[in-house]
Amino acid sequence: MKSLVAYYSLTGKTKLVAQAIAETLDATLLEITETRPRRPGFAIYLTGGFAALTNRGSEISPSDIDLKQYDTIFLGCPVWSFRPAPAINSFIYQTDFEGRRVVPFVTMGGSDARKALDNMTAKIERRNGKVAGSFALTSDKSSDEDLIARAREAASEYSVQTP
Ligand SMILES: Cc1cc2nc3c(=O)[nH]c(=O)nc-3n(C[C@H](O)[C@H](O)[C@H](O)COP(=O)(O)O)c2cc1C
16 A cells, blocks of 8 residues: 655745655655645744644645555654644644554754654544654754755655554
């Protein structure tokens, strides 16, 4: 069966990672967007950061995603306030992962992703998903080429795991 790489990205870093994973694994790539796009600037840290901190979701598109043809789902987003970004919360809240293995991943400016990945893992498990592993990639202070290379490496690692 095929893998799905579903992701949300505000400034393009998680998108680069998701694309690299999908290419490496010949997986389907699905971008999740917010129906009310956020205006760039400091306000994002207040509104988006607060929403993430309080585990809120946001209105997303597409809103109804059929996972039947996928056995593995890579699910990625940026870390916001040590937590997953709201759009990915919505995706998880709306999805029943029964019978699927899920690999959450994040990109982040800093270096401590544990809280965000633990948070995603708990939410996915509450929606019946089996988390088969998770990973984080630091996006700041590295070139896009380096980020893509690390994403390819991580994808290869998780493609060989069995449920
Ligand atoms: C609202 C907001 C909150 C953020 N909070 C964190 C954080 O808590 N820890 C961190 O390491 N990076 C944080 N960042 C940085 C992003 O996680 C990082 O730049 C990420 O790679 C961006 O991914 P994207 O380009 O796919 O949107 C934050 C960024 C934004 C916009």
